[in-house]
Amino acid sequence: MLDASDEGYVTEDGRRIGGVLMEMKNITLRFGGVKAITDISFDIREGEIRAIIGPNGAGKSSMLNVISGFYVPQEGEVWYKGAKRPPMKPYQVAQLGIARTFQNIALFEGMTVLDNVMTGRLNYMKTNMFQQALWKGKAEAEEVENREFVEKIIDFLEIQSIRKTPVARLPYGLKKRVELARALAAEPSLLLLDEPMAGMNVEEKEDMSRFILDVNDEFGTTIALIEHDMGVVMDLSDRVVVMDYGKKIGDGTPDDIRSNQAVIDAYLGVAHD
Amino acid sequence: MLDAAETQTETLLEVNNIEVIYNHVILVLKGVSLKVPKGGITALLGGNGAGKTTTLKAVSNLLASERGEVTKGSILYRGERVQDLTPNDLVKKGVIQVMEGRHCFEHLTVEENLLTGAYTRGAGKAEIDADLEMVYNYFPRLKERRRSQAGYTSGGEQQMVAIGRALMSRPETILLDEPSMGLAPQLVEQIFDIVKSLNESEGYTFLLAEQNTNVALRFAHYGYILENGRVVMDGPAQELRENPDVKEFYLGMSDEGRKSFRDVRSYRRRKRWLS
Amino acid sequence: MFYREAGDFKTSYEEDSQTFPIKFDRYRYYFVLAFAFAVVPFVINDYWVNAIFMPFLIYSIAAIGLNILVGYCGQVSLGTGGFMAVGAYAVYKLMTAFPEVNIIFHVIAAGGITAIVGVLFGLPSLRIKGFYLAVATLAAQFFLVWLFNRVPWFYNHSASGQINAPERTVFGVEVTGPNTEAWATYLFCLVFTLICAILARNLTRGVQGRKWMAIRDMDIAAEIIGVDPLRAKLSAFAVSSFFVGIAGALFFAVYLGAVEVGEAFGINKSFLVLFMVIIGGLGSIFGSFAGAAFLVLLPVLLKNTLVGGLGWPTDLASHLEFMIVGALIIAFLIAEPHGLAQLWRVAKEKLRLWPFPH
Amino acid sequence: DLVFPSLSYRTGPYAAGGIPFADGYADYFTLLNERDGGIGGEKIQMPECETAYNTEKGVECYESTKGMGSLVYQPLSTGITYQLIPKVTADGIPMLTSGLGRTSAKNGAVFPWVFNFPANYWDGASVAVKHILDQEGGDISGKKIALVYHNSAYGKEPIRTLEELSKKHGYELSLIPVDHPGQEQKSQWLQIRRDRPDYVIMYGWGVMNQVAIQEAVNIRFPMDKFIGIWWSGSENDVKPAGDGANGYKALTFHNLGSDYPLYDDLKAHVFDKGLAAGAGDQHGTAIYNRGLYAAMLVAEAAKTAQEIHGTSQITPAMMRDGMEALEMTEEKMTALGLPKFGPEFTVSCENHGGNGFAAIGQWDASAGEWKLITDYMQSDQDIVQPLIEADSMAYADEAGITPACN
Amino acid sequence: MPDQLIYAMEVFLNGLMAGVLYALVALGFVLIYKASGIFNYAQGVMALFAALTLVGIMEGQVPFSHLINAMFGTEIHHFGWHLPALVSILLTMAVMVLLAWAVNKLIFNHLVNQEPIILFMATIGLAYFMEGFGDIMWGADIKKLDVGLPQGINTAIDETTYGWFGYGFFIDNLDIVATVIAAILVIALVIFSQYTKQGRAMRAVADDHQAALSVGISLNFIWVMVWSLAGFVALVAGIMWGTKSGVQFSLSLIALKALPVLMLGGFTSIPGAIVGGLLIGVGEKLFEFSVGPLIGGATENWFAYVLALLFLVFRPQGLFGEKIIERV
Numbered sequence A: 001m002l003d004a005s006d007e008g009y010v011t012e013d014g015r016r017i018g019g020v021l022m023e024m025k026n027i028t029l030r031f032g033g034v035k036a037i038t039d040i041s042f043d044i045r046e047g048e049i050r051a052i053i054g055p056n057g058a059g060k061s062s063m064l065n066v067i068s069g070f071y072v073p074q075e076g077e078v079w080y081k082g083a084k085r086p087p088m089k090p091y092q093v094a095q096l097g098i099a100r101t102f103q104n105i106a107l108f109e110g111m112t113v114l115d116n117v118m119t120g121r122l123n124y125m126k127t128n129m130f131q132q133a134l135w136k137g138k139a140e141a142e143e144v145e146n147r148e149f150v151e152k153i154i155d156f157l158e159i160q161s162i163r164k165t166p167v168a169r170l171p172y173g174l175k176k177r178v179e180l181a182r183a184l185a186a187e188p189s190l191l192l193l194d195e196p197m198a199g200m201n202v203e204e205k206e207d208m209s210r211f212i213l214d215v216n217d218e219f220g221t222t223i224a225l226i227e228h229d230m231g232v233v234m235d236l237s238d239r240v241v242v243m244d245y246g247k248k249i250g251d252g253t254p255d256d257i258r259s260n261q262a263v264i265d266a267y268l269g270v271a272h273d
Numbered sequence B: 001m002l003d004a005a006e007t008q009t010e011t012l013l014e015v016n017n018i019e020v021i022y023n024h025v026i027l028v029l030k031g032v033s034l035k036v037p038k039g040g041i042t043a044l045l046g047g048n049g050a051g052k053t054t055t056l057k058a059v060s061n062l063l064a065s066e067r068g069e070v071t072k073g074s075i076l077y078r079g080e081r082v083q084d085l086t087p088n089d090l091v092k093k094g095v096i097q098v099m100e101g102r103h104c105f106e107h108l109t110v111e112e113n114l115l116t117g118a119y120t121r122g123a124g125k126a127e128i129d130a131d132l133e134m135v136y137n138y139f140p141r142l143k144e145r146r147r148s149q150a151g152y153t154s155g156g157e158q159q160m161v162a163i164g165r166a167l168m169s170r171p172e173t174i175l176l177d178e179p180s181m182g183l184a185p186q187l188v189e190q191i192f193d194i195v196k197s198l199n200e201s202e203g204y205t206f207l208l209a210e211q212n213t214n215v216a217l218r219f220a221h222y223g224y225i226l227e228n229g230r231v232v233m234d235g236p237a238q239e240l241r242e243n244p245d246v247k248e249f250y251l252g253m254s255d256e257g258r259k260s261f262r263d264v265r266s267y268r269r270r271k272r273w274l275s
Numbered sequence C: 001m002f003y004r005e006a007g008d009f010k011t012s013y014e015e016d017s018q019t020f021p022i023k024f025d026r027y028r029y030y031f032v033l034a035f036a037f038a039v040v041p042f043v044i045n046d047y048w049v050n051a052i053f054m055p056f057l058i059y060s061i062a063a064i065g066l067n068i069l070v071g072y073c074g075q076v077s078l079g080t081g082g083f084m085a086v087g088a089y090a091v092y093k094l095m096t097a098f099p100e101v102n103i104i105f106h107v108i109a110a111g112g113i114t115a116i117v118g119v120l121f122g123l124p125s126l127r128i129k130g131f132y133l134a135v136a137t138l139a140a141q142f143f144l145v146w147l148f149n150r151v152p153w154f155y156n157h158s159a160s161g162q163i164n165a166p167e168r169t170v171f172g173v174e175v176t177g178p179n180t181e182a183w184a185t186y187l188f189c190l191v192f193t194l195i196c197a198i199l200a201r202n203l204t205r206g207v208q209g210r211k212w213m214a215i216r217d218m219d220i221a222a223e224i225i226g227v228d229p230l231r232a233k234l235s236a237f238a239v240s241s242f243f244v245g246i247a248g249a250l251f252f253a254v255y256l257g258a259v260e261v262g263e264a265f266g267i268n269k270s271f272l273v274l275f276m277v278i279i280g281g282l283g284s285i286f287g288s289f290a291g292a293a294f295l296v297l298l299p300v301l302l303k304n305t306l307v308g309g310l311g312w313p314t315d316l317a318s319h320l321e322f323m324i325v326g327a328l329i330i331a332f333l334i335a336e337p338h339g340l341a342q343l344w345r346v347a348k349e350k351l352r353l354w355p356f357p358h
Numbered sequence D: 001d002l003v004f005p006s007l008s009y010r011t012g013p014y015a016a017g018g019i020p021f022a023d024g025y026a027d028y029f030t031l032l033n034e035r036d037g038g039i040g041g042e043k044i045q046m047p048e049c050e051t052a053y054n055t056e057k058g059v060e061c062y063e064s065t066k067g068m069g070s071l072v073y074q075p076l077s078t079g080i081t082y083q084l085i086p087k088v089t090a091d092g093i094p095m096l097t098s099g100l101g102r103t104s105a106k107n108g109a110v111f112p113w114v115f116n117f118p119a120n121y122w123d124g125a126s127v128a129v130k131h132i133l134d135q136e137g138g139d140i141s142g143k144k145i146a147l148v149y150h151n152s153a154y155g156k157e158p159i160r161t162l163e164e165l166s167k168k169h170g171y172e173l174s175l176i177p178v179d180h181p182g183q184e185q186k187s188q189w190l191q192i193r194r195d196r197p198d199y200v201i202m203y204g205w206g207v208m209n210q211v212a213i214q215e216a217v218n219i220r221f222p223m224d225k226f227i228g229i230w231w232s233g234s235e236n237d238v239k240p241a242g243d244g245a246n247g248y249k250a251l252t253f254h255n256l257g258s259d260y261p262l263y264d265d266l267k268a269h270v271f272d273k274g275l276a277a278g279a280g281d282q283h284g285t286a287i288y289n290r291g292l293y294a295a296m297l298v299a300e301a302a303k304t305a306q307e308i309h310g311t312s313q314i315t316p317a318m319m320r321d322g323m324e325a326l327e328m329t330e331e332k333m334t335a336l337g338l339p340k341f342g343p344e345f346t347v348s349c350e351n352h353g354g355n356g357f358a359a360i361g362q363w364d365a366s367a368g369e370w371k372l373i374t375d376y377m378q379s380d381q382d383i384v385q386p387l388i389e390a391d392s393m394a395y396a397d398e399a400g401i402t403p404a405c406n
Numbered sequence E: 001m002p003d004q005l006i007y008a009m010e011v012f013l014n015g016l017m018a019g020v021l022y023a024l025v026a027l028g029f030v031l032i033y034k035a036s037g038i039f040n041y042a043q044g045v046m047a048l049f050a051a052l053t054l055v056g057i058m059e060g061q062v063p064f065s066h067l068i069n070a071m072f073g074t075e076i077h078h079f080g081w082h083l084p085a086l087v088s089i090l091l092t093m094a095v096m097v098l099l100a101w102a103v104n105k106l107i108f109n110h111l112v113n114q115e116p117i118i119l120f121m122a123t124i125g126l127a128y129f130m131e132g133f134g135d136i137m138w139g140a141d142i143k144k145l146d147v148g149l150p151q152g153i154n155t156a157i158d159e160t161t162y163g164w165f166g167y168g169f170f171i172d173n174l175d176i177v178a179t180v181i182a183a184i185l186v187i188a189l190v191i192f193s194q195y196t197k198q199g200r201a202m203r204a205v206a207d208d209h210q211a212a213l214s215v216g217i218s219l220n221f222i223w224v225m226v227w228s229l230a231g232f233v234a235l236v237a238g239i240m241w242g243t244k245s246g247v248q249f250s251l252s253l254i255a256l257k258a259l260p261v262l263m264l265g266g267f268t269s270i271p272g273a274i275v276g277g278l279l280i281g282v283g284e285k286l287f288e289f290s291v292g293p294l295i296g297g298a299t300e301n302w303f304a305y306v307l308a309l310l311f312l313v314f315r316p317q318g319l320f321g322e323k324i325i326e327r328v
């Protein structure tokens, strides 16, 4: 186990991980009779890439939903930036600087890629409706300013050529990338990724990995990710939480997890190389 | 298991040089041909947007509902032209598709979802119950969730429902579109094991579109690689696995074995056979 | 290749986000404007104004308003007739209460009042979605009509329960009342329509429009990325009702001149405007115009050909008109579910590629 | 040529009323053309325009026909009438709204271009009450009268009059509105069943009429105490209720049935030549007769105009003069082949609405026909006239009109 | 018992009956919505069309006679026969099946997989078309419809209640018949949709057109079946309402009475249509009875909607409607 002291730790490849950014304390979530999450606690540290893994239906996505405020757990507390987060609506959570992508792509199908990514900047655009209606002046200036930022993200994720394409027409992999772009546009301090690499081939996974690492590196964004590709998880993440049937069955560095018998039984099947 | 030599057996499904256009303007498939031998597992590989799903939908005649159409070429099943059939005729002929992205009936329970799979069968209740039991055997998780609405099940559970539903129709040929997407590793293995065992014991034929090239090539007999709406390479799975390009771009292996995803940060432009 | 956008590069983001990024389109737009302002007023007569232009312009405003709600924000509303009635009665009360104030302000204020009413009836949209919401908005429709019919204060206690537009002028030219000139009412409506269209365009191209569209496309995801659904929906209701209210005010004051609420603003009106929006194209300002033109012009055209041209009995003709309109709606939907605007877009795309098929 | 456009509605929710009227209106003019070669030697043109009872279409129809030199409009819709009042006033084309439209337009000093002879809604209400008075031997104090009305401007017309009359005669009035279209009237008729009013007066239109009569039959309300306005008195309204509707009464300002010499002419010159308007299956019905009657009034006014101005080629303004000088006498009607077809009346600038005579018709279910059971009675002018005065003056104020008769 | 209470009871009972009649119309909506996610605006017009056809067949009207006469100057109107009600109903049913088939062949087959609002719009087009078509085919005049259903006050109930309260309740015989028919219909339809293979397929289609196709469900077959069923329901509703008010254009407006019922009961629930109908019927009648006189009456039109709306705020999918699944 790592020494998870308040000051953080240093990873194998020499990155400094900071203090606790978000902490889940004894979260329990039920849907009628179904217990999706049972008494789970873990933390996410600043600058860290934190993976959540587990069999299907283990409650991983539900956990992300709890973090982003979409599900309200019956029990437990969410601590963010050192304070207990009061009950809030998802959009308020987003305003705290938490952005995410979705397991089943949730892009706005009726808009172009550019507009989709621009929605990521919503919380930075403050003109009111009257200024909007007049357009010239404040609204336009703000639009241009944010557009510049978005263009940077678009460059970064190499989706320049599809800027004006309606997202409905894009193949799956590109959609995932656009979704990431939208999340990044919000300049989040915590980025939640739900299976960002599902449905991709190795090469695309490599691209995606590169983006994730770069985001983490360049912007210092903290990332929590769910992924089923063990290769990716083990290579990218600093620490891993393992869930099974709503319970936490492991938490630690990839190496710890690899050799954790409970995890092997419940999830990996065979010891992963 | 069939090996390369035996694929000379009867060709069940034959796609000849088809072109597909969406919305009258977007040309997606630019001449795709492939053959699916009876009793074999044929893999269709390729990156995002290569046209795998489109090819499968062209075969199962689901394109019309997406405003797409096959404008050229022909599709033969057992030597018979099937382009003009309705999807349900095709299911009656024994071809069923498991669609990409699950597509469960959200408001139906898991069990009802499975039962819709048996829609085209005239089988009696006992027989269908037996098949239901078989599916539950394959996917015990579904048995636990049988009474809940499919819309509320997790991604992986939905994938199981979709596959189970297809099995319920007792097909001859299954078109599987990305069965491994979003599944936990053991489940992926398990699903491919199921594919294999169905193939071997029941003689089901599979045409399988997959991103997870690694697994796909392990289980398939023959593979086609699609890029940008064209078949750029095909061959017995064994050979494809050995091919250095495939190794690098689809299996993520370099000469030193598996690369770490951390090491890809240095820029690297991909090589394309065609674009 | 008839239609080219190649070579039309943008060097700044302002240029890139303008309404008609393609030069050809921009010129066509200026041309249409110039024609509408400088030529039409001199050649039209009563018939053209009262039977075609005025309904077209006014319905365009209503359609733009409804399009914001349905097409951009995804909240289907069948209360348009009721909201138009609010605009009409508001402008009537204002006109009679403050005769010295210019009617332009009355019309705008009527829009404002309608916006407030719209927000009230939009409140349930936070919980109620889809067709449930559509049907729920009928409550507004029926309640408002009942209210205006019921409470004599709204129609200044007139014996008949009808409201009549008194005479009002703009720059000394009469725009309401019996003695108006065709060109004056036409220009009056045209200016309102144009301004409304520009405002709507501005609102929909920026951050506000994106919020609405996000809610429309996937409300949950929108909320999770930071859109406050209540505010987004209510603002759509407000803006939409504002336009609809203006349309209602003009409809009563300038176009019909006398109105009975149940007849002029009944449920049929709600459906009519919704048809315009869907046929024209959801989420398209241009579509609102196209839809309004389609449903205003088509019946007149059909009637004139069938009765005037072919000499059919009027009842056969109007039954046939129903059939043709219905069949055309279906045919358009099958050809292009996303409305006339999209049909136009696809046609352009094809033109651009012409003569190559793809 | 003389142009008399017909803004008709043969479709939509009120088609059942619109069709017979339009047929009658057209057939009468066709007869004049065929038999007499028009009016005063001028052929009649009758462009028909479908309004579907919709005000906007009405406006479109008005605009599209007014350029043809139309002499008079007859829209058969209160909504369209209100629309057209300012327009005809500005354009100088007369409009006739017999038994409908804006009641206070009777005051020609305020509404120079609008005519509503021979009777209006307020006359109707008054005559109904008069009939009730007759039935009750002249004393109805303490009796209960319920008004079932179409919840629209039209339906609300009689309320003021009935209220005034109740003050005078001491009956108790209860108001029972029915919303458009009026397919469900359970609550209204349960209320009537509970309250047991002595009489029910109905101002209905469209499907509301049939349902009301059916419900009245269902609750066994005595049919002879149920009186409809003329728009609630067609065959269509009573037939669906079958025998139960026997004895139902309705007001009318013209006679019923087809037992007139004119019908022989119609048969000879129009029906048998295959020139009948519409499907030709409405002849002799109450509303068809109303169409005939309206056309007859228009034609007589045109003749009067031709006489006044000494020209057969009259303009709308001359037509107006003709209407304002119109005099309907029994001789005239007999000469036209329509003896006793309508009340006698004269029009003047102060009085654009005739003398407010109406009669009561009664439905005979076994014979399947309407029969007039009273003579034409005049409405209570003491009550109606001041109301008209007040309302028209209010309009004049609002619209800035100085009432004047030259 | 105080009079007011007795009256209220009568109003209550009549509200129930009226509710059943609304529910009959609502059922047609539910069927089609359930099987295709189509909000069928044309349901009211279908009821009108069914009733027109029924009368036309019964009375031996020549279809399109007006058109034929106008074109060829002929004078044909009637075949001169008079068919028994039952035969005519069966023939009308056949026409409705034909209509269902045509509607699918010509419209909805081309709109598979489109958004609900587009489908909704298509049904509006259909409504326009059928309105004109029905009028041209059978004429726009009012027709009396009598298939031999009893009508008028039920004397047995009147007398019994008179014996109890000294005030006889008014219950319309027609309403009693409607209630019986509606009950049978609802039970049959519930069994059909929940427990049969076709019913399950129907619900599957509603969820996902493409997936339904992929498992071999023939959209065409399901839709023709469902539209036929809806046509049948429309015919029943048309008979009931037509008997009440004659067959004419306004019959199509009964759809407006069915909408709040749908909201309240849930668009997808067959029993919901009945329960919703009863609630709306009772609610609006009682409101009109108690509050109506205070605020000027004629409240029924909006009250039904407002009641449904208030209700929805607490249960957005209606009483029995399928919960709107919200997941990410």
Ligand SMILES: Nc1ncnc2c1ncn2[C@@H]1O[C@H](COP(=O)(O)OP(=O)(O)OP(=O)(O)O)[C@@H](O)[C@H]1O
Residues within 6 Å of the ligand: A169, A170, A171, A172, A173, A199, B022, B023, B026, B028, B046, B047, B048, B049, B050, B051, B052, B053, B054, B055, B066, B067, B068, B100, B211
């Ligand atoms: N309905 C549609 N309309 C327009 N274009 C489409 C449509 N469906 C797919 N396409 C386009 O067709 C191309 C091929 O898509 P397809 O879904 O067949 O790819 P795929 O190989 O299955 O990719 P993936 O691995 O991402 O599923 C893509 O570029 C996509 O944008």
Ligand SMILES: Nc1ncnc2c1ncn2[C@@H]1O[C@H](COP(=O)(O)OP(=O)(O)OP(=O)(O)O)[C@@H](O)[C@H]1O
Residues within 6 Å of the ligand: A031, A034, A035, A036, A054, A055, A056, A057, A058, A059, A060, A061, A062, A063, A103, B152, B153, B154, B155, B156, B157, B182, B184, E326, E327
């Ligand atoms: N809104 C809901 N209502 C009812 N049950 C739910 C709901 N959301 C999730 N569940 C249930 O909770 C369990 C956990 O679901 P979750 O989506 O979190 O799984 P997961 O770990 O993300 O699985 P996968 O890897 O397959 O995506 C599942 O059994 C699911 O059916």
Ligand SMILES: [Mg+2]
Residues within 6 Å of the ligand: A060, A061, A062, A103, B154, B155
């Ligand atoms: Mg998940």
Ligand SMILES: [Mg+2]
Residues within 6 Å of the ligand: A172, B052, B053, B054, B100, B177, B178
């Ligand atoms: Mg695919």
